Amino acid sequence: xxxxxxxxxxxxxxxxxxxxxxxxxxxxxxxxxxxxxxxxxxxxxxxxxxxxxxxxxxxxxxxxxxxxxxxxxxxxxxxxxxxxxxxxxxxxxxxxxxxxxxxxxxxxxxxxxxxxxxxxxxxxxxxxxxxxxxxxxxxxxxxxxxxxxxxxxxxxxxxxxxxxxxxxxxxxxxxxxxxxxxxxxxxxxxxxxxxxxxxxxxxxxxxxxxxxxxxxxxxxxxxxxxxxxxxxxxxxxxxxxxxxxxxxxxxxxxxxxxxxxxxxxxxxxxxxxxxxxxxxxxxxxxxxxxxxxxxxxxxxxxxxxxxxxxxxxxxxxxxxxxxxx
Amino acid sequence: xxxxxxxxxxxxxxxxxxxxxxxxxxxxxxxxxxxxxxxxxxxxxxxxxxxxxxxxxxxxxxxxxxxxxxxxxxxxxxxxxxxxxxxxxxxxxxxxxxxxxxxxxxxxxxxxxxxxxxxxxxxxxxxxxxxxxxxxxxxxxxxxxxxxxxxxxxxxxxxxxxxxxxxxxxxxxxxxxxxxxxxxxxxxxxxxxxxxxxxxxxxxxxxxxxxxxxxxxxxxxxxxxxxxxxxxxxxxxxxxxxxxxxxxxxxxxxxxxxxxxxxxxxxxxxxxxxxxxxxxxxxxxxxxxxxxxxxxxxxxxxxxxxxxxxxxxxxxxxxxxxxxx
Amino acid sequence: xxxxxxxxxxxxxxxxxxxxxxxxxxxxxxxxxxxxxxxxxxxxxxxxxxxxxxxxxxxxxxxxxxxxxxxxxxxxxxxxxxxxxxxxxxxxxxxxxxxxxxxxxxxxxxxxxxxxxxxxxxxxxxxxxxxxxxxxxxxxxxxxxxxxxxxxxxxxxxxxxxxxxxxxxxxxxxxxxxxxxxxxxxxxxxxxxxxxxxxxxxxxxxxxxxxxxxxxxxxxxxxxxxxxxxxxxxxxxxxxxxxxxxxxxxxxxxxxxxxxxxxxxxxxxxxxxxxxxxxxxxxxxxxxxxxxxxxxxxxxxxxxxxxxxxxxxxxxxxxxxxxxx
Numbered sequence: 001x002x003x004x005x006x007x008x009x010x011x012x013x014x015x016x017x018x019x020x021x022x023x024x025x026x027x028x029x030x031x032x033x034x035x036x037x038x039x040x041x042x043x044x045x046x047x048x049x050x051x052x053x054x055x056x057x058x059x060x061x062x063x064x065x066x067x068x069x070x071x072x073x074x075x076x077x078x079x080x081x082x083x084x085x086x087x088x089x090x091x092x093x094x095x096x097x098x099x100x101x102x103x104x105x106x107x108x109x110x111x112x113x114x115x116x117x118x119x120x121x122x123x124x125x126x127x128x129x130x131x132x133x134x135x136x137x138x139x140x141x142x143x144x145x146x147x148x149x150x151x152x153x154x155x156x157x158x159x160x161x162x163x164x165x166x167x168x169x170x171x172x173x174x175x176x177x178x179x180x181x182x183x184x185x186x187x188x189x190x191x192x193x194x195x196x197x198x199x200x201x202x203x204x205x206x207x208x209x210x211x212x213x214x215x216x217x218x219x220x221x222x223x224x225x226x227x228x229x230x231x232x233x234x235x236x237x238x239x240x241x242x243x244x245x246x247x248x249x250x251x252x253x254x255x256x257x258x259x260x261x262x263x264x265x266x267x268x269x270x271x272x273x274x275x276x277x278x279x280x281x282x283x284x285x286x287x288x289x290x291x292x293x294x295x296x297x298x299x300x301x302x303x304x305x306x307x308x309x310x311x312x313x314x315x316x317x318x319x320x321x322x323x324x325x
Numbered sequence: 326x327x328x329x330x331x332x333x334x335x336x337x338x339x340x341x342x343x344x345x346x347x348x349x350x351x352x353x354x355x356x357x358x359x360x361x362x363x364x365x366x367x368x369x370x371x372x373x374x375x376x377x378x379x380x381x382x383x384x385x386x387x388x389x390x391x392x393x394x395x396x397x398x399x400x401x402x403x404x405x406x407x408x409x410x411x412x413x414x415x416x417x418x419x420x421x422x423x424x425x426x427x428x429x430x431x432x433x434x435x436x437x438x439x440x441x442x443x444x445x446x447x448x449x450x451x452x453x454x455x456x457x458x459x460x461x462x463x464x465x466x467x468x469x470x471x472x473x474x475x476x477x478x479x480x481x482x483x484x485x486x487x488x489x490x491x492x493x494x495x496x497x498x499x500x501x502x503x504x505x506x507x508x509x510x511x512x513x514x515x516x517x518x519x520x521x522x523x524x525x526x527x528x529x530x531x532x533x534x535x536x537x538x539x540x541x542x543x544x545x546x547x548x549x550x551x552x553x554x555x556x557x558x559x560x561x562x563x564x565x566x567x568x569x570x571x572x573x574x575x576x577x578x579x580x581x582x583x584x585x586x587x588x589x590x591x592x593x594x595x596x597x598x599x600x601x602x603x604x605x606x607x608x609x610x611x612x613x614x615x616x617x618x619x620x621x622x623x624x625x626x627x628x629x630x631x632x633x634x635x636x637x638x639x640x641x642x643x644x645x646x647x648x649x650x
Numbered sequence: 651x652x653x654x655x656x657x658x659x660x661x662x663x664x665x666x667x668x669x670x671x672x673x674x675x676x677x678x679x680x681x682x683x684x685x686x687x688x689x690x691x692x693x694x695x696x697x698x699x700x701x702x703x704x705x706x707x708x709x710x711x712x713x714x715x716x717x718x719x720x721x722x723x724x725x726x727x728x729x730x731x732x733x734x735x736x737x738x739x740x741x742x743x744x745x746x747x748x749x750x751x752x753x754x755x756x757x758x759x760x761x762x763x764x765x766x767x768x769x770x771x772x773x774x775x776x777x778x779x780x781x782x783x784x785x786x787x788x789x790x791x792x793x794x795x796x797x798x799x800x801x802x803x804x805x806x807x808x809x810x811x812x813x814x815x816x817x818x819x820x821x822x823x824x825x826x827x828x829x830x831x832x833x834x835x836x837x838x839x840x841x842x843x844x845x846x847x848x849x850x851x852x853x854x855x856x857x858x859x860x861x862x863x864x865x866x867x868x869x870x871x872x873x874x875x876x877x878x879x880x881x882x883x884x885x886x887x888x889x890x891x892x893x894x895x896x897x898x899x900x901x902x903x904x905x906x907x908x909x910x911x912x913x914x915x916x917x918x919x920x921x922x923x924x925x926x927x928x929x930x931x932x933x934x935x936x937x938x939x940x941x942x943x944x945x946x947x948x949x950x951x952x953x954x955x956x957x958x959x960x961x962x963x964x965x966x967x968x969x970x971x972x973x974x975x
Contacts, residue, residue, distance in 0.1 A: 027361075028361050031361075036677075036710070038706060049424060051393075052391060052428040056389075056391065056428045056429070059363065064709045066705050066706065068701075068702065078934065081934075081940045082935075084934075085936060086829040090931050090933065091930070091931035091932070091933075092932070094943075094944065095931065095943075095951070096698075096931070098954075099698075099954040099955070100698075102954060102955035102958070103703050103706045103955075103958055104702075104706070179411040280416070280424060281416035281420065282416070282417070282420060283411065283415065283416075284403065284408065284409075284417055285407075285408055285411070286410060290407060293420075301420070301423045301424065301427070304420075304423075305424070305427035305428075308427070352686075353686050373749075374749060377750060377754075378753050381688060381714075381716070381753045381754070384688065384714045385686070605741070606741035606746070607741070607742075607745060608735035608736065608740065608741075609728065609731075610732075610733055610735050611734060611735060611736060615731045618744075619744065626745070629748075629752060630749070630752035630753075
């Protein structure tokens with residue numbers, strides 16, 4: 001594996017899930033793979049879970065880790081040619097990226113959507129610059145439009161819960177209100193991974209919040225939240241700002257703060273004793289009530305803990321490929 | 326050992342001091358204990374000595390270390406239930422702490438007193454949240470009211486100086502003036518550890534600066550500084566703000582800047598060729614004169630160096646307990 | 651080697667270059683030397699290349715690394731005696747440096763020139779305090795007046811290009827315009843190292859930009875840039891502010907923004923198919939054109955990659971000396 005961005009990068013899903021359990025049973029089993037290999041984690045935005053779980057995964061695999069916090073404001077890379085660089089951009093990406101890459105064997109990139117320029121965000125400009133100019137394996141640690149380490153961890157968590165049942169689970173991704181405009185990276189990747197997994201997948205949100213077809217594909221969209229939740233085995237709540245699919249000028253805006261979408265006991269009551277999921281951090285009272293997130297059906301802590309596992313599988317796969325370089 | 330906060334956590338003092346010398350003679354002797362174990366150091370406040378010495382101690386013991394700087398202003402955890410989290414608190418402690426804990430085997434917490442709400446500070450709210458919700462061994466890297474790694478290092482330093490003498494040393498903890506309001510964590514822990522050690526312990530400070538009975542216990546308090554210092558073998562100088570014991574509304578305030586309390590040669594002259602101690606950083610001219618801190622009787626550098634040793638003993642003890650988990 | 655500041659510290663240049671190639675062929679060959687040894691990297695100023703390459707070199711050599719970011723504004727060390735420290739300086743260097751040194755085996759220091767006080771900068775005050783008071787091996791990670799890890803990496807890069815030729819190469823250090831006032835550390839060290847190497851060395855810059863004699867020595871200075879570049883095998887471009895040699899009151903000022911000094915194809919055309927070099931980061935359009943820096947004759951990426959190698963040689967030398975301590 002040279003890049004980890006989309007679900008296709010992980011290959012067969014059942015194989016990946018089996019590998020996740022193998023690593024979870026012995027997190028240090030593949031420690032020899034990372035010896036004298038260095039992971040560089042490059043953060044253009046703050047991170048808590050991703051920073052900690054990725055660092056832990058890399059150390060489990062015997063790697064050295066260098067963490068680089070790039071102040072997104074202070075470190076603007078020039079990307080054009082022919083420019084006289086006498087402004088606030090002190091380095092050109094054609095120098096900066098190959099140089100950083102020269103000190104490591106693998107790169108993780110964190111770079112949020114700006115939510116002002118849809119084309120720029122959905123082109124994954126920063127991530128693709130690293131892929132193109134670094135010459136090293138690159139994985140997304142949440143970028144403008146994807147968060148595959150989260151989606152893979154979510155799938156691992158669902159797989160652990162669903163083992164030994166016969167039917168396909170019903171999985172509902174539901175929008176929920178929030179006080180700030182948030183990126184679509186988490187719902188995008190979750191939709192993409194659920195479409196690839198063997199589940200009955202439904203997406204529900206107010207009108208105008210339609211996810212990009214590239215990620216949501218042919219998933220069933222149901223605008224009536226309660227109807228969508230009926231019989232759900234897994235309820236995945238998340239806020240996102242307008243993806244600008246039907247109305248590009250609304251990209252990144254908050255179209256609704258409808259508190260009737262907050263997941264509470266009444267919502268969970270129509271599910272099939274459904275499990276509650278969220279990628280964290282979560283704002284209680286907006287996304288979900290205290291009662292639901294603290295209930296025995298809440299999977300938020302196991303999901304977060306599985307971030308170490310999903311990342312371990314990804315790094316292991318990348319290390320294995322290095323033998324061929 | 327599952328927590329390290331108070332002197333009782335270390336058990337028998339002579340055993341702990343012997344262990345400190347054993348580790349000082351071979352800092353890497355117990356390196357096997359930390360293999361594939363991760364320490365997470367969580368800083369809500371800045372740190373120099375603690376950050377460096379703790380990281381060094383953990384690496385000596387073969388651990389991986391993850392350092393997390395939590396901007397105290399930016400990362401406010403919600404602690405209440407039933408709140409609609411639409412303000413500046415973006416995560417609830419019931420999610421944040423278990424998640425961080427899931428990526429490590431041991432936690433060190435740095436969290437200063439706010440010095441505005443005595444009850445909140447003395448309840449050790451932040452530290453106790455980590456103990457209660459992390460499920461992992463937790464040690465204080467200076468918290469609202471205690472700094473046990475410092476007190477233990479101080480005791481190791483005194484023990485090294487006092488070896489092979491017969492009498493109990495006279496130890497004087499003396500308040501000294503400072504330009505800013507400082508927490509009571511260092512004097513609190515020093516008093517607690519001296520009470521537990523086999524020394525003749527005296528505390529001296531201006532009226533109103535009485536330390537909390539929980540820490541100072543039955544120690545002798547002498548308001549006349551020169552009288553207190555007479556015949557002292559060790560002089561431990563430190564500034565602290567009003568602990569609010571006699572007058573709760575004065576909590577955290579500066580009650581005195583009396584420069585006659587600054588430790589100079591005249592003060593040291595009445596001691597028994599006493600050693601000068603301070604936890605550092607120290608403001609010369611306020612706490613102590615250049616002459617005293619640079620004298621051959623000054624122990625400030627050995628005390629700081631012994632922070633690596635006291636922390637090594639604590640981490641080693643915690644690692645040993647993990648075999649039983 | 652106890653300090654690494656000037657070219658003399660590296661000893662015989664051919665031996666050092668041979669050692670660099672040996673390490674480049676097997677970066678982990680001397681990993682045993684660093685076992686249980688800790689490098690402390692202390693940054694008073696931001697760093698990208700130096701931070702990453704030094705950390706990588708130390709890890710290659712098996713060391714533990716502690717990175718300390720000292721906010722230059724917030725952490726002002728008192729250096730005088732007899733001062734009442736009631737201002738913004740919270741610690742005296744006589745405590746701060748020995749304490750930091752007590753937690754490590756080797757120190758790297760990054761501390762830029764302030765460009766306001768020539769005497770202070772050229773006395774290398776911060777670096778020399780660490781050398782004098784730490785008691786540990788110290789190397790410069792770019793300080794007020796020198797950047798020897800860069801100059802050594804540059805020399806390694808030139809050596810790789812020049813192998814198997816008979817003549818001494820002509821090397822031209824040329825000033826180029828920039829929008830900000832920059833230190834002289836890079837040209838100072840480059841000049842010093844070129845004087846020590848077996849090359850034909852020429853320096854060219856507008857009048858007033860004369861480098862300090864301590865570094866430039868008897869190097870040939872040519873004020874006509876095009877004349878200087880004629881027949882050059884290596885063109886090393888760099889901006890620097892006024893070194894204040896001929897006119898001390900101009901120290902640190904921008905005396906020229908003459909864009910005719912920007913290295914473009916016309917400049918390179920008069921060279922002997924010369925290689926283009928720069929330490930990075932570089933502002934395109936000011937220092938050099940896109941065409942020149944992207945040409946096959948550009949060595950900027952190999953130079954940066956060789957920072958890992960030059961630093962590895964330095965750390966290896968310092969580790970070898972420790973056996974004698």
